[in-house]
Amino acid sequence: MLSFRTHLAAVTGMDDFDEETVLEAIHLADDDILMLSGSLVDGSGTPSSDFDFCVIARSKDDRFHRDTFPRSRHMRYYTSGDRVKASFDYLPHSLLGVDVEYRTRDEVTDMLAAHARLYAHQRSRARKSSAFAHSAVDFRVLSRLSYGVPLTNAAAFEELARGVRPGEIAYTAFRTAVGSYPDFRDLVGMWAQGDHESALIAARKLGVDTFRGLSHAHGNTNRNPKYLARFLDRLPLDRELVSHFRRLHAYGVGDGADAGEAVLEWLDLIDLAFDGIRAVRDKADAFVGRRDFLDLLRNELHDGMRWNAEISNEYCFRAREAEDGLPPLRELLTAMTARSAAPHHLPLREWARGRAAPVGENDKSA
Template sequence: MPSFRRHIADIRGMDDFDEDAVLAKTHLVDGDILMLSGSLVDGSGTPSSDFDFCVIAQSEDERFDRATFPREDHMRYYTSGDRVKASFDYLPDSLLGVDVEYWTVQSISDMLAAHRRLYGHMTSRARKSSSFASSAVDFRLLSRLTYGVALTNDAEFRRITSDLVSGEVAYTAFRTAIGSYPDFRDLAGMWVQGDYESALVAARKLGVDTFRGLTHAYGNTNRNPKYLGRFLSRLPESLSGLSERFRRLNAYGVPDAADAPDAILTWLDLIDLAFAEIRLVRDDVEAFVSRLDFLNLLKEELHETMSWNPEISNEYCFRSREASDDVPPLRELLAAMEKRSAVEHALPLHRWAAGRPAPAGENNKSV
């Protein structure tokens, strides 16, 4: 049986374990690729984390069928129809669990091909996208493939993942995280109503999304916000002050309801600072769409939506801060929207759109 103890990060308070007892839960056979990943490997785990294994078989066999799967060996198992997809059990006298997913070489190859198509789509649009939801990409597994350790058949593992580019995974995760103007618009509406409690919740969500995007710009492929604070701690030391301000506000909030308006504005300031860092780092990340290309995509998507109006101007101002330094702070944008007006900015969309045909309007595309 392979040894994997050396790949487990040093987790404070973690129980000792028997490697053979853990591996016995995987039902490994000759020819399988056994990949170890998850929080115990990337260092974000706790004493109650799971050993996360992925068995990649050459083809489906009796382990994949509900009728012949060794069900009695597991506390629970998960199926899709008659196909067993995963199993789970705990180690005796321990908080540690053993989670095993069952895939085939073909299914992994198909998913990676689906991600290549998704990445191509993501680089052709500027606004936040939920296209991943119907893309046949398991983002959790995809992230694990970028850092997972093949305990068996490493050469075969490297072959089937040879086209996997970690930076491209980070970009698709980034594109699904930041840039939600509808969220900011909702926040503005709550602010106008004086519903600061709801506006604070919206500001916190927008902040979490943006700071998650910042970690993706620095290469994080994990979309799960559960360990966002830990991923922020791995950013360069120069960002430690910004990360600490985010963590304190995100984790502990405000002491009193009367402090909510100031906290909302503080969130907006932190979001602006995070966007400024994103602008700096994306210039050096090959897989990220360049600033100029991003702004051109944004212009195409927002081109004079039927007629020029303050709403389109404000949306362009909000979204373009991902790539343009010449944007007013979100505080000013919020104040302008409170007055039902457009914030002043020097962005070129209005000039660019002048004299061009109006868009067809379908699927946010210009003609």
Template structure:
């Protein structure tokens, strides 16, 4: 859905099946003077369904007092103030989820992202440290939302570079993961193609999610990866569709599953090639492939032991930046 970033009198979703007015949102949020109100959620993002809720975020100086807001409200209180409430606003179960964050809390969320971003730029090993889920989800929904009040201040709070840096952190959380790839190699080599297909499916999902993040999505929920793949920029959309098609391609026999794992390796290689292009296109906010390979080599030299598994891990990590003497498929086949 293409909703204007400017506030309107009313918002319609799912071809008019769901509708809410700006006044109704404001009445539910009850903002104080100077508060920023943001309407968001998967419906606003364009990937929701008739069972989705709307989300509203209120950025304020302090949490408001707890109050009863509707006939069916579910309220969460924190530190003596109202943190969030969910209320049904239609007889069919359509609900709005309103969350309150202070400006100080927003700054803490931004600081968390910036701290992780600095770590993400220093190495190439998968970044296992993630931002708290509430931060990731809240920030994402603010990014895709519409500021109903305080639009100028909201725009000043979050620069375009900030969103790129957040997506880079998410890319670094999801992409790579040699222990996970080693699970694919181990199960494939032992002939357990059922388990190999399962762990390969999870591994491919993470690599696909990383690509979506690097392409600009900050939606960190795994259940939306398919929708995010459909919304990739035009040059990457055929790859996104091929990944989606792969998920329905595995047959029942062991040979079918074996073939599916090998074809997934080829898709992973294409993802890493696309990642490299995206990295090189924005060296202001991402490291370039050349810089990443240099960091990888530095990390390899500081390893205390260059045993076979360590050598294999770093060979795999070079593939993330479209470099190496073997493909992902060859790495699997030749190291079972």
């Protein structure tokens, strides 16, 4: 009998289960690749997690169509038009569930090619990217391919997996995650109004995004923030930094009167996260290195710009993922609240000299 129990990470409080009952929910064909992945494999699972399987078929068959899908035992299934994408079931007398995605080998190959285009696009720009939404990439599937375990047809899986480049997946995740200047600018506006509670919500988002970026710089391919603290615990990071993040993220502040100080505490923590990103990004082969990233920033500047404090502060914020010695975010917050420029050493006008305005882009990679 096909067995997968040995591939599961230890989960405290997990109910026992019958493997045959789990496998009955999959509807496996002989030449399918069956991949096991998800939180029960990567070690972030809980007693209410699902067994996450992906069936990668040679081509579409009756399981891929609404009217012929063998769903008699399933509680629900997900479709896009006629196309069945996934099925979901619960195990009796257990918190555990069974999720099965249905893909074809061509679909996975096409997704890997789309991701390669997305990665090339993101390497050419320095801004936080929303191109993922246009890219025809299911990032969750790509992440799972980077660590999934083939339970059947391992040779076919290995052939397919040659196109999976975890470092590149981590970089596209980083580029869509790491904290952005528009988010910081929103925070400043709330702070300037004296709305410290809203500023705290914005600071928490900026902090989570930046720590997600830090985890991706260390090779994490999972974009889902719900287990971020668990991912950070596994990385070679300063334990005090991780503990500080966990405390602020999980417990926040006890009283609204403390919101302003908590915003500043978050900004200090975000500065430390950026320190961590700078420390490792040159060692991550698939990442745009620090000097190359600054070149991307430099190429955005041109002689026709109307120089003002806003432009100076924007590049002071954005350059910190690659440049040392920039003023801390507390100082940037103070300067922007006063409608002035924070002092920094970036030679923005020198970078702009002799450059024409760059051609616009449509934010699409495919």
